[in-house]
Amino acid sequence: MIGFELLKTSSTGNARLGQITTANGIINTPVFMPVGTQATVKHVSHKILTELDAQIILGNTFHLYLRPGNKLIAQAGGIHNFMNWDKPVLTDSGGYQVYSLSEMRKISEEGVSFRSPVDGSKHFFSPEEATRIQQDIGADIIMAFDECTPYPCAFEYAEQSMKLTHRWLDRCMGYLKNGSGASQNQIFIPIVQGSTYTDLRKESALYVASKECPINAIGGLSVGEPAPIMYEMTENVTAYLPENKGRYLMGVGTPQNILECIDRGVDMFDCVLPTRNARHGHLYTKEGVINIKNAKWKNDFSPIDPDSTSDMSRNYSKAYLRHLFSVNEALGYQIASIHNLAFYLWLTSQARNQILQDRFKSWKGGIVDRLGQRL
Amino acid sequence: MIGFELLKTSSTGNARLGQITTANGIINTPVFMPVGTQATVKHVSHKILTELDAQIILGNTFHLYLRPGNKLIAQAGGIHNFMNWDKPVLTDSGGYQVYSLSEMRKISEEGVSFRSPVDGSKHFFSPEEATRIQQDIGADIIMAFDECTPYPCAFEYAEQSMKLTHRWLDRCMGYLKNGSGASQNQIFIPIVQGSTYTDLRKESALYVASKECPINAIGGLSVGEPAPIMYEMTENVTAYLPENKGRYLMGVGTPQNILECIDRGVDMFDCVLPTRNARHGHLYTKEGVINIKNAKWKNDFSPIDPDSTSDMSRNYSKAYLRHLFSVNEALGYQIASIHNLAFYLWLTSQARNQILQDRFKSWKGGIVDRLGQRL
Numbered sequence A, B: 001m002i003g004f005e006l007l008k009t010s011s012t013g014n015a016r017l018g019q020i021t022t023a024n025g026i027i028n029t030p031v032f033m034p035v036g037t038q039a040t041v042k043h044v045s046h047k048i049l050t051e052l053d054a055q056i057i058l059g060n061t062f063h064l065y066l067r068p069g070n071k072l073i074a075q076a077g078g079i080h081n082f083m084n085w086d087k088p089v090l091t092d093s094g095g096y097q098v099y100s101l102s103e104m105r106k107i108s109e110e111g112v113s114f115r116s117p118v119d120g121s122k123h124f125f126s127p128e129e130a131t132r133i134q135q136d137i138g139a140d141i142i143m144a145f146d147e148c149t150p151y152p153c154a155f156e157y158a159e160q161s162m163k164l165t166h167r168w169l170d171r172c173m174g175y176l177k178n179g180s181g182a183s184q185n186q187i188f189i190p191i192v193q194g195s196t197y198t199d200l201r202k203e204s205a206l207y208v209a210s211k212e213c214p215i216n217a218i219g220g221l222s223v224g225e226p227a228p229i230m231y232e233m234t235e236n237v238t239a240y241l242p243e244n245k246g247r248y249l250m251g252v253g254t255p256q257n258i259l260e261c262i263d264r265g266v267d268m269f270d271c272v273l274p275t276r277n278a279r280h281g282h283l284y285t286k287e288g289v290i291n292i293k294n295a296k297w298k299n300d301f302s303p304i305d306p307d308s309t310s311d312m313s314r315n316y317s318k319a320y321l322r323h324l325f326s327v328n329e330a331l332g333y334q335i336a337s338i339h340n341l342a343f344y345l346w347l348t349s350q351a352r353n354q355i356l357q358d359r360f361k362s363w364k365g366g367i368v369d370r371l372g373q374r375l
Helices: A046-051 A061-066 A070-075 A079-083 A095-100 A127-137 A155-178 A198-209 A227-238 A255-263 A273-279 A311-315 A318-326 A330-356 A360-371 B046-051 B061-066 B070-075 B079-083 B095-100 B127-137 B155-178 B198-209 B227-238 B255-262 B273-279 B311-315 B318-326 B330-356 B360-371
Strands: A003-009 A016-022 A025-029 A031-034 A057-059 A089-091 A105-107 A112-115 A122-125 A141-143 A187-189 A215-218 A246-249 A268-271 A282-285 A288-291 B003-009 B016-022 B025-029 B031-034 B057-059 B089-091 B105-107 B112-115 B122-125 B141-143 B187-189 B215-218 B246-249 B268-271 B282-285 B288-291
Touching: A016 A330, A025 A031, A031 A057, A031 A330, A057 A061, A061 A070, A061 A095, A061 A127, A070 A079, A070 A127, A079 A089, A079 B318, A095 A112, A122 A127, A127 A141, A127 A155, A155 A187, A155 A198, A187 A215, A198 A215, A198 A227, A215 A227, A227 A255, A255 A330, A255 A360, A273 A282, A273 A330, A282 A330, A288 A360, A311 A330, A311 B046, A318 A330, A318 B079, A330 A360, A330 B330, B016 B330, B025 B031, B031 B057, B031 B330, B057 B061, B061 B070, B061 B095, B061 B127, B070 B079, B070 B127, B079 B089, B095 B112, B122 B127, B127 B141, B127 B155, B155 B187, B155 B198, B187 B215, B198 B215, B198 B227, B215 B227, B227 B255, B255 B268, B255 B330, B255 B360, B273 B282, B273 B330, B282 B330, B288 B360, B311 B330, B318 B330, B330 B360
Parallel strands: A031 A268, A057 A089, A089 A141, A141 A187, A215 A246, A246 A268, B031 B268, B057 B089, B089 B141, B141 B187, B215 B246, B246 B268
Antiparallel strands: A003 A016, A016 A025, A105 A112, A112 A122, A282 A288, B003 B016, B016 B025, B105 B112, B112 B122, B282 B288
C-alpha cells in the first residue's frame, strides 16, 4: 500500500530503516534524492542515475511551472513520461524558490504573487494552486505549500510565518480532499517550520503530526544556520513526529550532515550540494574532500577515486579531471557530478546496511570526521 | 603491420573499403573520427564513444600543447593513458589552429611564432617542433606541419604557401628520420595543399605521393568554399594520390559531404560539425536535419529519433530535449552530441556495408538529398 513503513530502529541512537511504497516503486530509507530542478539532474543522464541506483529524484515545481509548464508535462502524461524516468519522483511545492526571489515577490494570507525571473511576467501561487500544479506534474510524492523563513529570523516573524504555514497546510489538504482523483496515488507531505525556536518547532511538529500523513517534512533548516543548531532543531522536531511515519529533512546537506541526521531519526534527504559542488571541482570521498582544481593534482595520474561506485571515477585520473576543469570542458562537470552522486548514494546505502546490522552509530562515529577533511 | 591496406574498390565510382592498422588497433575505412580537441569529445564520455563504436578520436596538438602541455601528457605515458582511451588517436599538427589565430601569429620560412590565446605568452612552432610535440603526445597517427590557406586565396599566395608546405614536409620527415624511436609506431601523414587551383593541387598531390607514406591527407578544403569546388578539388587530388595508400580529407564535413567524398575515393574524415551543431540544437537524421529549438517540437512527445543507435535518442522525446535546450541544461547538449556522433558513425558504418556489397553508389544516390532537408 502506498505510504511509509518503519522496518527497524537502532538500539543506539535513532537511525531507522524504512520503506516508502509509491505508485512507481519502492524506496528504501534512509534515502538521498538527487535534485533534478528542471526535470534533469544537471549533466547526468537517467541511464547513469539508474546505474548508480538512485531510487527517486526530485523536481522543482517552481521551475517546472515556468518551463516547460505544468500543462505541457500533464500533456506528456506526467513528469515520468516527460523526462523518461520510470522510478519515483518528488516535487517540492515551489515555496522555497518563490521566497528566494526576495524583491520579486509579495506574501499575503491568500498566497504569494511573484514575477518570473525568466521573463518578468506576473504569477500567483496559493496553497491550492501549488497543489494543483503538483497534480499536473504528477510526481509520486508532493509537498505542502509553506513559507520558508530565512536565518536569522526574529521570533515574532517566525511565529506568524509558522501559523501561516499551518493555515496553508489546511488549505492544501482541503483542496486535496475536495480535488480531483489525480492525487489518489500521490503521497502528500506537510512541512514543519518554526525557524530556530524550540517552542515553535515543537508546536509546528505537533500540528503537522496531527494531520497523520504518511511522511512529515522538516523545512526551514540548512538556510545558513550553524550545523549544531540544525542538529538541535532536527532532534527537537523528530521527538514530536510520530515514529511510524517517514521523516524528510529538506535541503540537507553535506555527507556529515546526512549521517548526523540519520542518527537523529531522519529518513529522507535532498540537496544540490553534490552536483553544485561537483561543478566547482569539489569531490566527496571516504577520506575527505578533494578540490580537483588544486595544483597538487596536476600530475597525479592515479584514479579520481579507486573506491567509487562510478566507473568514471575509477577509470579517469585526477590529472585528467583537473585538465578538464582547467579548460572548462563539460565532461569534467559530468564526471564530477556523477562522482559526487555516486558517493552520496553509496553513503546512504552503507547507512542502510549498517542500520540493518545495528552498527550504524559506531560506523558513523568512525567515518564522519574524515568526511569533512580537505585532501 | 602498421599502415593502410586497400581491401575493395567499388565497380561504380571510387568508394573504397580499407583497413588501417595502428599500434592501438585496427580502423575500418571509410571512417569518421570524432574530434576531441582538448583530449575530450565535448560532453561525451569515452564509455559512450566506445558504445557508439567510435574507432578513433582526434586530438588537437595546438590545444594540447597549451593545456595540459605535451610534457605532462608524455609524463602520463601518452595521450591514451592520459585520457583513458585505449583505441587509436590521431593528432593534427597544430597548423590549422595556429593559422586561425590570424592577428596573433607570424609565418616565416623557419615556422610560425604566435601568442597563446590563453595567456598571451609567446610560442614558436617549426615543422620539427610540431612533430616532436606530436611524439610527446603519442598518438597513433600524426600529421605534417603545413600552412592551411584561407578561401578565397590569390594564386600567387597559394603557390608560395604550397611550396612552403612542401619544404616543411621535408623537414618533418627529416626530423622523423633522424629523430627518436618514439615515432616508430606512429603513422605520419603528409598533407596536400594548393587552395582551389587545379594545377597546384595536382603538383602538390604528386609531391606528397612521392613521399610514399601509408596515408596521404588533403588539407585546405572545407574552409568556406562552395561544396562543388570542394568536391572538384577532392576528385582532382585523389586522381593523383596512389590507390593503395589511405586518403584523409581534413575537416569535412556534413553527412552529404562525407558520402560524396567517399564516392570520390576518400577513406578518412574528421569534423567538429556533429558536436558543434549539436550544441546549437541541430540534429542529423536519415530524414534530414531537426532544429530542436523550433517551436514545432514543443509538444512532440515522440522519440528524438527512433532509428538512432543512441539509446538516449530512442528513449528521450523531442519535447524533452527541446525543454533542456530552452532552459540551457547540459544534459541537452550531451544528448544532442551523442545523437549526432551516433548518426555520423552509423552513416559511415552503413557506407562500409554498402561498399562491401558493391552498392554504395546507388545507396548514396537514394539517401544523400534527404540528409540535407530541414524537418
